[in-house]
Amino acid sequence: MKIAFYSTKPYDRIWFEPMAETYGHEIHFIELPFMADTASLARGYDAVCIFVNDDANAEAVNMLVDMGVKAILLRSAGYNHVDMKAASGRIKVLRVPAYSPDAVAEFAMGLLLSCNRMIHKAYGRTRDFNMNINGLLGVDFHGKTAGVIGTGKIGQCMIKILEGFSMRIIAYDPYPNKDLKVEYMPLKELLAEADVISLHCPLMKDTYHIIDEESISQMKKGVYIVNTSRGGLIDAGALIDGLLSKKIAGVGLDVYEEEEGIFYEDCSNKIIRDENLARLTTFPNVILTSHMGFFTKEAMHSIAQVTLENAASLEKGEELINEVK
Ligand code: NAD
DSSP states (O other): OEEEEOSOOHHHHHHHHHHHHHHTOEEEEOOSOOSTTTGGGGTTOSEEEEOTTOOBOHHHHHHHHHHTOOEEEESSSOOTTBOHHHHTTTSEEEOOSOSOHHHHHHHHHHHHHHHHHTHHHHHHHHHTTOOOOTTOOOOOOTTOEEEEEOOSHHHHHHHHHHHHTTOEEEEEOSSOOTTSOSEEOOHHHHHHHOSEEEEOSOOOTTTTTSBSHHHHHTSOTTEEEEEOSOGGGBOHHHHHHHHHTTSEEEEEESOOTTOTTTTTSOOTTSOOOOHHHHHHTTOTTEEEOOSOTTOSHHHHHHHHHHHHHHHHHHHHTOOOTTBOO
């Protein structure tokens, strides 16, 4: 297949270039993000390959359909950046449903540990030979209650990790998994009981701002929150208020609602106009990372392999097991 590959970073080439040869696909790497303004670059290609901060809105999807592009290959599990209504029945949308759920869960635990035990602050201090530990006090996670919102692939990996910390695990998921030995409960109860909350649900209408002023008001004082799912799950303004009032003791964010155009880019010389994002980076007990929970060798290998297999299945007319419908 001839694939127009958007939002290319050096690490994408490393994993996709050699594997594309094996599958016989021809990839044209484009650094620009995918959006309506750049969709015309896909003219003459069979498929576009896009990442999480690309914007396949209705206008962009319509342009692809008009140009005869057959598929949108997502290098991700999430598909909230594709207008599925516009795509439905007109262009195939194929995703990578699971690449390394462990990678994301391990990263979520890393963020939690860092924002609790202030490892990022300690690192900075010792680099300056400031060996003072004032202000770096944390809490034991052992014996505390962890609330997991969304018990799919990543949520389940997170549960195993939290079990290793001897935490009591409670969960909320509208589709509980009977095989899991966790205490499912309504969201409101989870919010009231959890010392640590980890978000592992997709971004949808139902989950948009699932963490907002109201849900934060239902939480325990001193709660830790980690979000490695999608930025839109959290109302950043409410989160900041919760941090300022000290209701929230620490936050780990790998995603941010307005991350598009900022995450994955070097903005160190730019003026950040997003007040909430700028404010969040000033809290000592907030760790913000650039949507990199997935970023392990194992996950990159899987993403490349499954994406290219999806393209091969489409080309051969095989069953599309990873089609988003
Ligand atoms: P999954 O589909 O296996 O699991 C999602 C779970 O959320 C399911 O059990 C589902 O029933 C549940 N859910 C649906 N609606 C819900 C609601 N209203 N409240 C609570 N739970 C609800 O997905 P996954 O592979 O575990 O991935 C979870 C999310 O992680 C993805 O949607 C994606 O946004 C994010 N993700 C982030 C990274 C990263 O690099 N940070 C990488 C991969 C995935």
